[in-house]
Amino acid sequence: MTAYQALTERFQRLSRLNHLSAIAGWDMQTMMPHGGSDARGEALAELSVMHHEILVQQTTGELLAQAQNEGLDDDQLANLREMARQYTDAALLPAELVEAKALAGSRCEQAWRQQRIDNDWQGFQRNLVPVVDLARQEAQLRAQKLGGSPYDALLNLYEPGMTSQRLDTIFGDLTQWLPELLQEVVAKQPPLAPSQTTRIFPISQQQALAQAVMQRLDFNFDHGRLDISAHPFCGGVPTDVRITTRYDTQEFLSALMGVIHETGHARYEQNLPSQWSGQPIALARSTAIHESQSLFFEMQLGRSTSFLKSLHPLICQNLTAATDLTLNDLVQQVQRVAPGLIRVDADEVSYPAHVILRYEIERALINAEIEVSDIPELWDEKMQRYLGLSTAGNYRDGCMQDIHWTDGSFGYFPTYTLGAMYAAQLFNAMRDQQPESETAIATGELAPTFNWLKENIWQHGSRYSVDNLIQQATGETLNPHWFKRHLEQRYLGR
Secondary structure, eight states, X not given: OOHHHHHHHHHHHHHHHHHHHHHHHHHHHHTOOGGGHHHHHHHHHHHHHHHHHHHTXXXXXXXXXXXXXXXXXXXXXXXXXXXXXXXXXXXXXXXXHHHHHHHHHHHHHHHHHHHHHHTOHHHHHHHHHHHHHXXXXXXXXXXXXXXXXXXXXXXXXXXXXXXXXXXXXXXXXHHHXXXXXXXXXXXXXXXXXXXXXXXXXXXXXXXXXXXHHHHHTTOOGGGEEEEEOSSOOEEXXXXXEEEEEOXXXXXXXXXXXXXXXXXXXXXXXXXXOGGGTTSGGGSXXXXXXXXXXXXXXXXXXXXXXXXXXXXXXXXXXXXXXXXXXXXXXXXXXXXXXXXOSOGGGOOTTTHHHHHHXXXXXXXXXXXXXXXXXXXXXXXXXXXXXXXSOOOTTOOTTTTTSOSGGGGTOTTOTHHHHHHHHXXXXXXXHHHHHOTTHHHHHHTTOOHHHHHHHHHHTGGGTTSSOHHHHHHHHHSSSOOTHHHHHHHHHHHHOO
16 A cells, blocks of 8 residues: 555544544534533544544655655645645644643533523623633644744634734735725615515424525525524534524524535535545535635525526515515615624625624734723724724623634634625626526526536635635636725625
8 A cells, every 4th residue: 555545544544533423513503402502512522633634754754755756647746735734723723722722612612502691791701711712822833834924823623824914914904995985885775665674484494494495596405404502503514514504583684694604615615526525635625715605605506686587586485474575675674784793693795894893803802902802892882993883791692702712713814805805806807707606606507606606616625725716717816906996886786
């Protein structure tokens, strides 16, 4: 057996452990009774340690070095590169820290569910402090080896090659024009009709609508399912993708758009290169690319007037309270821009402000410039600055609303807005290459869109770097111009 073959067997085994962790984690957030949280957290921590110990064995590094000289083809070399990246990332951490992080994250996330409902910042803070302390330890270890700031070391885990210096440039430009654009869009909008805010939408009907829309989006129910959780997410593995949403009987669009968003993640997972299943090259390229797919579905496609024309009949068929909803009313509601407190319910114009706020706080937190106790005041200050809203005393809808920090996922938030930028760039390129796609979308014919995504993004997995992937698909690397142009065209008609 060659060194490369030995590595593929080892990473296949690691993939199976990830499979078990993913499904157990999904169950923890959807089906598991509260009393099972401690034991489940310990079990997941054990899996994390087992995965880590297998990956960082001395023989893994030796095999990686040997495989470089085995005359591998381009795909195998790309797979080897991704193996080496995983090995390097893992080898920087001791097993004790991996276990401690898993346990602290599990405790914090489980307690957060009720603490958020209770608006209990003090209780949440006690659990978050050890999560942050462990994240800082990890960041320091990574930064000492890789260089750069502690925060950059964590950011690199989600978006390889990205730095806070580059983000500051991208987000700095965004903050120069976004507030004025947001004000202009809000001022231009007509008020919503009162009847559109007083209807009741039973959860059972919303679930039926969600299933119908997922079928329209070609979600493969033989390899996935939809459930309910406190925070919408997409998990599982490509052969068994689990997505969730949450429902509100007072309105249906937040759950529906959440389903469309998560289905974008799921379609990417279900179309990753199956011939490389179990190998690092078969994984999604980066978190921002993953977000670009969910935001392509939700924002570029799902909120477009063309798509809403085909979606309108499904809504009227499945929701009793929406039988008299006109297409014009639907478009007006879906494309409504109104700054609010909740990120996952935000429109695409105000959404970047939510991300920048979180990015600035978590960067300062990991770089030890602030402490956990400083978060609520900073959150309120930045919310007022960027969106003109206050969260003073309202932790539930302020700094406790997201699940990401509970398990130490620092460095994740910037990928949402990077993903929105990639999505706008990809959609623009698709329309240029397939001018007929807009008309096809309006008639419910989505195959051309999905085929384009599969050819340009899905089938490549992690074969290329982010820049190379986007360059091949659109003719250039990330260009935030297309995001600004998209917002101006959709909301201001420019």
